[in-house]
Amino acid sequence: MEAIEKLATLGTDETTRRPSREPRIHGWPGWLVGLMVFAGSFLFRFLDPYFYNDHFLWISGGRQVLVYGELPFRDFFDPGYFLQHLASAGSQRVFGYNLLGEALLSISLLSAGTAITFMLSSRISRSYAIGLLAAALVVGMYPRLYNYHKVFFLAFGLLVLWRYLDRPTTWNLVLVGLTTAVAFLFRHDNGLYMALPVVVVIVAAHWNDWGRLLRRAALYAASAILPLLPFFVFLELNGGVVAYFSSGAEWALQRRGTVAPWPTFTADASAPLSIFQPANAFVWLYALFITLPCLTLLVLACQHVRWRRVAATPPEAIKILPAAILCAVSAPLLLRTPLEARLADVVAPTAVIGAWLLGQWFGPIRWQETLARSRQPRSGPSPTLLRQVTVASLPTAFRSITAVAIVGITSISVATAGELQERLEESAIFDGPTAVLDRGEEVFDQLRESPPDRELYPGDNELRLARYVRECTQPDDRLLVTSFAPQLYFYSGRAAAGGAIQVDATAEQQAEYLASVPGEPVPVVIAGEEEDGDYFESTFETIEDYLRENYRVALQLDPGDDDPSYRVLVHKQRVPSGVYRRWSLPCYR
Template sequence: MKIATAAVSVVIFAMTMALRFLSSVRFTNDEYIQLAGAQQMLFGEWPTRDFLDPGLPLSYAASAASQLIFGRTLFAEAMLTSVAFGLAAALTVVAARRLSGSLLVGIVAALMEVAIFPRGYSYPKMLLYAAAPLVIGWCVERPTVWRRTLLAVFVQIAFLFRHDHGLFIGTGAAVGAALAGDGVRSSRVMLRQLATFVAIGIAVSLPFLLYVGLNGGVGHYFVQGVRFSAAEAAENGLVIPPFGAREGLERNSEAFLFFLFYALPLIAAAVLALRWRALTDTTRALLASLIVIALMADRGFLRDELSTRLADAVVPAVLLSAWLVGQIRRISWRPTRMAWATVAAVLFFVSSFTVVTIGNTVEQLNRASLFGGLARMPERFVDRRAHLRDPWNDGAMPAGPSRVLVPFFQYLDRCTTSDQRLLVPGFIPEVPVHARRPFAAGRMTIIPGYLDAPEERRNLLATVQRQNVPFMIVSSRSRATVWAAYPELASFIDTHFTPLATYQIGEEGVSVDVRVNRSMPPRGVDAQSGWPCFR
């Protein structure tokens, strides 16, 4: 069985990687958050020390490392996410097989995860949450200090990818560590095991805490992170989706998966309680951990825009489903087993239909050109690679400013140096990435409600004033709100930057203004545009 599982996992990895790469036609602007941070690191800056980091340092580092290997284009990010999604699917096969006792169930779980097509930037939510039960299970099976330390290291890695991943997986791991061991344990023993794991976790996190402490202070960092998360939560709150005959197919699919994802950990908890004595100590600890992780992931991920958020919580859902299917297979009385198997089959078919609907699976397969035949797959790989390696290919850019700014990007390539920055008020992190220039003010986004207290506004302005910033780019969509939220910055821009060009986006009346810093003396004039050169 181990050989068969390994072989199937390799096949699933290769197929998923190929599918994700071939479907990487265009990146959304949300994906440019980690790309902008990665580019800033490649320019020699570090999260927290040199630019604002809401809690994604390892996400930036992973993207930066991929660019060092594959080049500083979107091709590198496509390779990173494709490999990560492939590895996540392979780990899901292994984890679901162990939980259910069936390789077929493991394959189905992985296919459901792939079919819902998470956004590219969500790869840590697939990879980390697929690996978590394997690492936790390995630790609680024989909870030595060495294994607990490695589990704590895994939690720290999750934390550095995004802090809430560390919170969710770390809480589940702590539950598992408390319950680990053979036989009946007293509350005192469980508390001692929990305290030991927490102490190891703190020791593992000391290098990061020291880094943060030397760059602004630990307290300031976490207060800032809490405020940023609160602003994000206020903007994307929990939404209970409507469900009924009057709703369309997609809305009903969203509602079905939303309620199913919340129900699965509760059902699993009930089954775990009923079968507690029949289960091994390792299974108890692992399932308790997975249930906690699933509940926290559901609450943390399932927010507004469910059509994209549901995919973020799919891994705990399919793993709990796999375990529940395995429990059905262990029911000894045949009529009861068949009744529950029928319920599971109905839920599976409905879930499959809703997953394909939410993930736009058919459209994604068509985008990957898989319907054109396997013989042309090498050709499609070459075409997609060329498509993603072109830094100014508007087909790979998100809708919005970056497409119309290509002539400006080409001008920057001719007339600025790589250490000259762009000030980008609003939410347009893709602009500095495609311009291949660092962002100014230590902010890849400058938006109302996010760390805009008076002291933070003054620090932002002070940072801009000491940097080499020849240009400012802002969209008409966000100019008024950003100017109102950051009056000091707005006054500085209006005083020191003069209009250079205005680009229209489509036919909606939206424009992008480019302004040049009048305080910086040019070194020449660009022959093609007639604009000032600063190199």
């Protein structure tokens, strides 16, 4: 209880009037370095953009919104990414039918999240070097472009929350609530991850004044919920709020089976150096990301033994508490298989708490000495004894060697997991300014090409299939793809029949959308071979029966290096206007 009471001193009028004694890095140098971090991250990611097929769930959804006037949930399945579809539609509205807008949106927010991570880490550790190390961790993990919202909002959420802790004003709390609402609309669990530490901070900060606590909690709830009212009204008018969240929850439960088991290191006892293999990099990082939040909370609990003897709690400890809670909640839920796609999801807040722990390992005595000089202990050990129980009493050489070892192993693991060498070679950063400019011009031309350039994602089979659909169907025709290949909708420029952008929707929800397929112009169906068997056929038997009755197999494509096997089905009753020479397929345009 005493720890909570000390946290409560944050919310008093005395705190708001008196400047904090927390050692901080402020001023134009910090902003300048932060801007340089943003620019460096943006350049690195722009020179080597890569769009995974998952990203096209939102890119194709955005095109569905922009071109066909359809909306998530009402017209196609949305498990909780409403604003991400609209953001993609907005980028295509501004930059056209290409990937330039999506690349700028994704890379800008990823880079902003990296810069914010630097600012938070340097501030909490009181070291630019540690802040840059944290930012390098974010860049090196190479978060996938479609996860830009996770990197940005988990970092920005901490930024606005720390701002409220510095100055607990009404407007700063409203800003926290608005950020929670926007994060929720981009991905619902982002908002939930942010809300929990905010509630903890509000309770802790105003524990000694129940009236103020209730007012602040109500203000936060109002500022987070009121902006969401139009969204909830939309849901209720188009199927119901309960139906929306029920289908999303069912979908999430289906995917919970992919939670990553605790990985283990692999090595050959006869060859000790075999421990240094790529698979073990993911094992180390997974263990680090799971244990760091627990270690942070443990350190805070142990340091409570010191804080309880003085009259104030270090502001840095109050700030790192919500960051640790955020990581402790989000990491076990977000780190699913495959780990190479998920590890970077929680890298920003994990880097912040790692920076704090590193700062504590080297310099916690500085704050303890400040407390000992500025405050008289209530009772118990003398300030001298308080200083002696910190890790600062350990030999400097031991602390340095330990830190270098952990940071070194982590850096090697990050470089391996993020395929850093390959990324640097592709970006041409080390080939000189001229090579960088040439590479930048090449990427820019690829991104703005319409239809999009093949180098940015599809394999050979997918590119050829998309070209066939684009050249041999009418613009208002629709395409049905029965496997997970949302990129085919975007590259072909055709809308998804039955809203089937995402075929792993819940059976009930997806069957409702697919029921409209018989009434839509769908001359071509592309059926892909799934790794886990005939998922589509076994899940949507009604629509599969419809396809067997009304379509015939016109082409079987064998798998390529990066392509699965595909079958092209064409409508039996649709009269072709010609023949697509490459594959002798019917053409309907």
